[in-house]
Amino acid sequence: MTNSTKELGDAAAILAIGTNTTAAHPIVALQVKDAVKKGAKLIVVNPKEIELCRFAHIFLQPKPGTDVPLLMGMARVIRDEGLHDTAFIAERCENFEELEKSLETFDLDTVESITGVPKDKIAEAARVYATEDPASIIYCMGITQHTHGTDNVLAISNLALMTGNIGKPSSGVNPLRGQNNVQGACDMGSLPNVYPGYQAVSSPEHKAKFESAWGCALSDSPGLTHTEIFDAVHSGKIKSLYVVGENPYLTEANACHVREAMEKADFLVVQDLFMTETAQLAHVVLPGASFAEKDGTFTNTERRVQRVRKVIEPLGGAKPDWWITCEIAKRLNGKGFDYSSSKEIMQEIASLTPSYGGISYERLEQGSLQWPCPTEDHPGTRILHTERFATPSGKGKFMPLTYRKSAEEVDEQYPLLLTTDRSLYHFHGTMTRRVFGLNILEKEEQLKIHPKDASLFGVKDGDLVRVASRRGELEARAFVTDRCPPGMVSMTFHFAETPTNVLTSCELDPVAKTPETKVCAIRIERLEGARPAEVSDLSNQNRGQAAG
Amino acid sequence: MAGQINLIINDRSIAAREGMTILEAALSKGIYIPHLCHHHELEPVGACRLCLVEIQGEWKKTVISCKTPVKEGMVIKTETPEINRTRQVAMELLIADHDTDCLVCGQNTKCKLQQVADHVGVNKDRLGRLKPRAERLPIDDSNPFFDFDPNRCVLCGICVRTCDELQNINAIDFAYRGLGTKIAGFGNKPRIESNCESCGECVVRCPVGALTEKGAKNPTHQIRTVCTFCGCGCGLYLGVRDNELVSARGDRKSEANNGRLCVKGRFGYKFVNNPERLTTPLVKRDGEFVPVEWDEALDIIADRFSKTGPEEFATIASAKCTNEDNYVVQKFTRAVMRTNNLDHCARL
Numbered sequence: 001m002t003n004s005t006k007e008l009g010d011a012a013a014i015l016a017i018g019t020n021t022t023a024a025h026p027i028v029a030l031q032v033k034d035a036v037k038k039g040a041k042l043i044v045v046n047p048k049e050i051e052l053c054r055f056a057h058i059f060l061q062p063k064p065g066t067d068v069p070l071l072m073g074m075a076r077v078i079r080d081e082g083l084h085d086t087a088f089i090a091e092r093c094e095n096f097e098e099l100e101k102s103l104e105t106f107d108l109d110t111v112e113s114i115t116g117v118p119k120d121k122i123a124e125a126a127r128v129y130a131t132e133d134p135a136s137i138i139y140c141m142g143i144t145q146h147t148h149g150t151d152n153v154l155a156i157s158n159l160a161l162m163t164g165n166i167g168k169p170s171s172g173v174n175p176l177r178g179q180n181n182v183q184g185a186c187d188m189g190s191l192p193n194v195y196p197g198y199q200a201v202s203s204p205e206h207k208a209k210f211e212s213a214w215g216c217a218l219s220d221s222p223g224l225t226h227t228e229i230f231d232a233v234h235s236g237k238i239k240s241l242y243v244v245g246e247n248p249y250l251t252e253a254n255a256c257h258v259r260e261a262m263e264k265a266d267f268l269v270v271q272d273l274f275m276t277e278t279a280q281l282a283h284v285v286l287p288g289a290s291f292a293e294k295d296g297t298f299t300n301t302e303r304r305v306q307r308v309r310k311v312i313e314p315l316g317g318a319k320p321d322w323w324i325t326c327e328i329a330k331r332l333n334g335k336g337f338d339y340s341s342s343k344e345i346m347q348e349i350a351s352l353t354p355s356y357g358g359i360s361y362e363r364l365e366q367g368s369l370q371w372p373c374p375t376e377d378h379p380g381t382r383i384l385h386t387e388r389f390a391t392p393s394g395k396g397k398f399m400p401l402t403y404r405k406s407a408e409e410v411d412e413q414y415p416l417l418l419t420t421d422r423s424l425y426h427f428h429g430t431m432t433r434r435v436f437g438l439n440i441l442e443k444e445e446q447l448k449i450h451p452k453d454a455s456l457f458g459v460k461d462g463d464l465v466r467v468a469s470r471r472g473e474l475e476a477r478a479f480v481t482d483r484c485p486p487g488m489v490s491m492t493f494h495f496a497e498t499p500t501n502v503l504t505s506c507e508l509d510p511v512a513k514t515p516e517t518k519v520c521a522i523r524i525e526r527l528e529g530a531r532p533a534e535v536s537d538l539s540n541q542n543r544g545q546a547a548g
Numbered sequence: 549m550a551g552q553i554n555l556i557i558n559d560r561s562i563a564a565r566e567g568m569t570i571l572e573a574a575l576s577k578g579i580y581i582p583h584l585c586h587h588h589e590l591e592p593v594g595a596c597r598l599c600l601v602e603i604q605g606e607w608k609k610t611v612i613s614c615k616t617p618v619k620e621g622m623v624i625k626t627e628t629p630e631i632n633r634t635r636q637v638a639m640e641l642l643i644a645d646h647d648t649d650c651l652v653c654g655q656n657t658k659c660k661l662q663q664v665a666d667h668v669g670v671n672k673d674r675l676g677r678l679k680p681r682a683e684r685l686p687i688d689d690s691n692p693f694f695d696f697d698p699n700r701c702v703l704c705g706i707c708v709r710t711c712d713e714l715q716n717i718n719a720i721d722f723a724y725r726g727l728g729t730k731i732a733g734f735g736n737k738p739r740i741e742s743n744c745e746s747c748g749e750c751v752v753r754c755p756v757g758a759l760t761e762k763g764a765k766n767p768t769h770q771i772r773t774v775c776t777f778c779g780c781g782c783g784l785y786l787g788v789r790d791n792e793l794v795s796a797r798g799d800r801k802s803e804a805n806n807g808r809l810c811v812k813g814r815f816g817y818k819f820v821n822n823p824e825r826l827t828t829p830l831v832k833r834d835g836e837f838v839p840v841e842w843d844e845a846l847d848i849i850a851d852r853f854s855k856t857g858p859e860e861f862a863t864i865a866s867a868k869c870t871n872e873d874n875y876v877v878q879k880f881t882r883a884v885m886r887t888n889n890l891d892h893c894a895r896l
Contacts, residue, residue, distance in 0.1 A: 005780070005804060026747070026810035027780040033716045055716070145896070177779035179867035181874070182894050188874035190865035190892045196875060201888050214883045219858065223888030226895045229862045238889065240856040244877055245866030251896055267852045274824055275837075283852075284845055285837065287826035288869075291776035292786055292793055292817065296870025298774050300781025300804055308870055311771045311786045312793060312820075316827020317842065321866070321873035325880050327842075331850035334884035337876070345872040368803060424745060425811060427777045431819040437692030437762075438816065441746060514895045 002172035002384040003136065004302045004370070009034040011170040013132035015125075017045040017156070018067065018142020021052050023424040025176045025301070028138070041132050043125045045070065046142065047419060048448075048490055049483045058125045061485060062115040064419050065146055065406035065519045070122065071155035072401060073111030076103045077126035078162060084130070088164030094395040099158055102400030114403065130163045134171040141178065145420075145518040147407045150511040154399040161396045167385040177301040180291075184299030187356070187371070188349070192223030197353035213352055215335050225513040227253070227506050234261035243270045244321055245288060247430050249277040250493060253515035255501040256472045271324055276430050277496050287318040294320040295342045297364065299371070303381070305359055306368040406519040407507035410487070414470065414521035416453060417488045418503060426494035433494065445498035446479035447524070448490040454480045457524050464527045467491075469520050472502030475527065489522070555622040570613035570624060571599050581626050582635060582664045584642075584755050585704035586614045590713055595705055597638045598664060600631045610634075632668070639668050640675055645727075646756075647699050653757035654764055660755035661702060685730065690738035693815045694751045694761050698730050701758035707731060707750035714808070719744035731758075746811040752797065765794040772799055775813045776868065780804060782813050792821050853885065862889035 008014060008031040021029040029052065036042050036055045044056040047064045062070050078084050079100060089096050108119035115122075129135050137160060143152045156173055165171040177183045189196040199206040207220050224232055230252065232238040241262070252258045262268055262281045270282035279285045291298075293314040299305045314320070322345060326337040339345050343361045350356050355372040358380075363369060369380040388394035410417055425442040426432040433439060447467060449459065459465055461480040466473060476491065476498050484490050493500040504517040551566040557574050564573035569592065574581050584596040592614040599613045604623040610631060613624075625631070643665065650656050685698040703722070708731060711717050719742045723732040733742030751759040767787025775782040783802025787795030796817050800807035829845035830837040853861070863881040865874050874892075881890040 006806075025778055025780050026745075027782055027805045027808055027813075030715070030808060037716075179779060179893065180774070180776050180781065181870065182779060182867035182892070184871040185865055185867045185869070185874045185892045186894050188871050189878045190874045190890060191894070192888045192891050195882075196878070201882075210882070214879060216883045217886070218882055219886055219888055221888065223890055224862060226864070226891040226893065229864065229889060229891060232862070232889075237859070238862045239860040240853060241862055241864065242853075242877075242881075243864040244873070245868045246864050246893060248864065251893060253896070267856070269849055272826065273819075274822075274826060279826075283832050284849055285826065285830040286845060287828060290820045290825075291868075291870075292773070292820050294870065296872045298776075298781060299871060300774075301779035302781070302804070304781055304804060305871070306774045306781055306783065306802075306804070307772075309771050309773045311773060312788055312791045315791075315821070315825050317829070318825070318827060319842070321869050322876040324846075325873070325876045327846050328849050328853065329876075329880045329884045331846055332854055332884050334880060336883070337880070339876075342870065342872040345875055349871065349875050367801075427812065427816075431776070432812065432816055434819040434822045434824060435816055436818070437746075438812070440692035441740075441811070512895060517896070 001174040001302045004382050007170040011035050011040050011136040013041045013128055013135035015043045015129050015137045017139050019140035020050045024422045041128045060117045062117050064417055066115040067152045068155050069111045069114045069403045072106040073122045074126035075158055076106045077123045078130045084162040085164030093161050095398040098400045099398035135165045136171050138174045140176045144514050147507050147509050147516045148404045149509040149514045151401050158398055181298040197355050230258045230261045233265050239266040241265050241268050247276040247278045253504040253517045254471050254506040255499050286324055289314040289318045289320045303370045304368045307364045407516055408505050408521045410521045414523050416522050418520040418522045419490050419518045421490050421492050423492045429494040445476045445495045447476040448479050448481050448484045450484050450486045451480050452486045459526045466525045467522055469503035469522045474498055553618045553620050555618055557624045564618045568618050570616050573618050581613055582667050584660050587706050590709045601626045602628050642702050654760035655757035688739050690740035697758055700756055702756050706753045710750045710753050748814040765789055767795050777812045793817050858887040861885045861887050865892040867893050
């Protein structure tokens, strides 16, 4: 996030696009609701009628995969009606003319025909976003998990730049990061192209810095990305795979392919809390300590670095993940893995990562710190880009965009679009499926389907249906609801017995290499002998509705 | 000082902030006024009538202190014979309609009604004159994480206001009238069938034992840490008893969540002590996992990894693990395995 969660509460307008905030980020959602209470205008953009719509002034329901035309349509209205911030554009930005040129193709009639959203509503949303000051954008995987996910983000950035909604309180471009420490894992360089602090592995300067710090030669060629790694394991190029605390069998797109790949691996090591579906395929499984059994830090969605503390002793022989990795490294003669505590590791992180340079356990005892925090006396950074942008020129660059269709489209054989979602009651599944009460609240996957589609396919509420895509199939119980528009169905991916990602597509965004799990063509078929819904199923559905 | 209001409570000079109520001003200086329905995060409603005070001098009258703002020069008495008589009756009516088996109540020693009774004083004979409730109301134990016992409810409405004002869920409200009044979900159906999201914020704020966590155990100590589920990064205190996590509460000082938690943050910690946890390294032999010592497992791994070339190796790191875990695993992949084949779920 360019800004902080708390600031959302003081925004005059919030554009929530591609985020089911009350389900996936419930505490951020409280800030959004607070803002509405204080008079903010809320614009929700989502193919589904999510819970947040209850609080929205404007709800736009585009067809999945049409975010670029929708956002560019809004930009077009703002430009045509002169609602853009000319002073901010002149002073802080570049390339506006190029954007203007590309806006020519996004007249509202075209945008309406692509997105299915009435043009008056698009114009109204654009006016609200441009005129209520400050306005904040929040987004999540509904924006990124597309073959044009990068373009979606750039379209958001264009909107924020042209209205001057960046670099000031309660504004900004605010991706809501999914996992507790997905921000931190990126910051720490658990990525194929960068060292900690986003220092490029291909840069001779950064390579030399880390070679000198770590006392070894390093590779300057970026490695493979998540999806590419599993392709390489599948093709036999990668022989050994070390999986730390992840369950790709449930979470990676096109899961059958991933499972096949892991079955083919010469040597698979899995470090986890439980015998996950992925761990079952491993040659060696190592018991990791949970978040309550080790010291460390997490960095949340607003770049806030916070202390995680050891609350209980690790269960049985479980060990902190860093300790396990160090022990393997030492056996392979790795130098510099003799840490006596996580605190020592943070000292090394701070010494090599400019944005974490001023972060230490001593300071974190006094309170959390938001990066960039380059020096010991730096207070941390609540809002990014207040004076300059992180570009060579220091200016915010407008990006001209064109509309590209999603990789997968419906046809006669696969007539429905599936999009994935999260539930309030589960996270990925490894942990929450093992909490008894959460499984009472939501015990199984539900295929959410519009009544029209349900009757078209002869499916009744509570029926068991077979769901098939071009890649795989599974069985799920139908939940008939008008929260999904006709033609579109929705499922979560928390349940190992209904591994939704066997269906999803791993067509990648060309830049971010993110798979397109949000647009997947499927067909459904009612299974004979399906039992009717029980009372507890019905109660589940009530809450399913509440959670969107 | 701007915004400062000077007043006198029980002959003591007090400085309060403009906009405070008399009750808030008194409590901020450690002067206890009996109350049940007040909660500092919620709008006052004046339901319990226990916080009566007398304003003396030119404004002379008896008011409920939770809804009366302080004014410059106010002179307040929190105890007068008249107030004490009224308060006594208000309290007795509440207790007459309330269970008194405190020892088996989950809120014992933390109960606000006990605090009121302790302050006001209970006369057993007087209580006996008041007709007790004719029938016991059924406990709603439909929610897997907490129970609602209407026999212990004082109808303060804190749960209703929490659900409305703080959470904006509105799963519950007052239902029925008079002695039959109760807190209920839509249609008086079990809570699990309401649109309750099980965040437990009402359970945390219930001043009595009407809303209690299922199987709650008091922790011997609590340690401040951060939730492990989503990217909100909520600060929480985990409570420990023996080597088991038994409670979670929001950290009010955390800038990420200001003390609030969702259902996963408050109750989801229970996976930690799940008996299915892996507690020893396992090596697959003839298709079966066999427990081994750490040294043996690590030696096997080191041996196999040493025979793997840089291009033949990849690491999947974890967005669940700490920064320190991630730093070490990327350093290992790059410095020891000599490859940048390393990624995690950020792309998903």
